[in-house]
Amino acid sequence: MHFNETELPGVGKKITFKNSEGIYTVMILHHNGKREFYYLEDDDDDEPLFSTTLTSEETKELAIKLLGSREDEPDDDSYDHMSLVRKKALVNWVEIKDHSCMIERSVGEAQQMAEEEVSIVAIFREDDLLSKPSDDVMIADGDTLMVLGRKKAVEQFENICKES
Structure with a gap:
């Protein structure tokens, strides 16, 4: 799977990839921990097939489930640091x-x-x-x-x- 990552100044990062079924997933990773997911049939589509938003806590829980382990769980300090973006x-x-x-x-x-x-x-x-x-x-x-x-x-x- 090929990932395309783009910085969104003042917002966070945008990560895009295409799954094996041909669906494009666009993830907007905000500095405050919020995550937005958009699912598109084509990477040029203006309207997503589906979208959802996760809080920082929901994102952590999903990541743990995807990894299949509770080991090496990220600490809150690292998320707080990302959120503050050096107070910018x-x-x-x-x-x-x-x-x-x-x-x-x-x-x-x-x-x-x-x-x-x-x-x-x-x-x-x-x-x-x-x-x-x-x-x-x-x-x-x-x-x-x-x-x-x-x-x-x-x-x-x-x-x-x-x-x-």
Whole structure:
């Protein structure tokens, strides 16, 4: 199996491979431990056949199951180190669901709700990408926000977005 690995600055890594059944798997490995998996029939496809996201803990458990052993389990410190990326910027995607307190708030207002500075650098809305949204753009149900900031600020912002 041939793996293609690409650095995603501020995000992590993208690893792509084709399995024996001809299905392409794209893994986005975020610095914060989150993993996104996309399964495509062709590597040029825009829409995946299936996708899923795993937390850092779920990723560790899956890796252990795939290896068939609990020996040499990675320690939390190594994952924390990757997440911090030497305290540089962290980029993450935050889904806005129907119960989120962010719905119908402006980008500027949403950014101010976090105690530490975060920046909403893009909004994925249906099939559209709103890059560098102005402070007066309103956040809608179903939007996915691309957020930039330090790890603590991004995590706090994600938690705020989950509140009703």
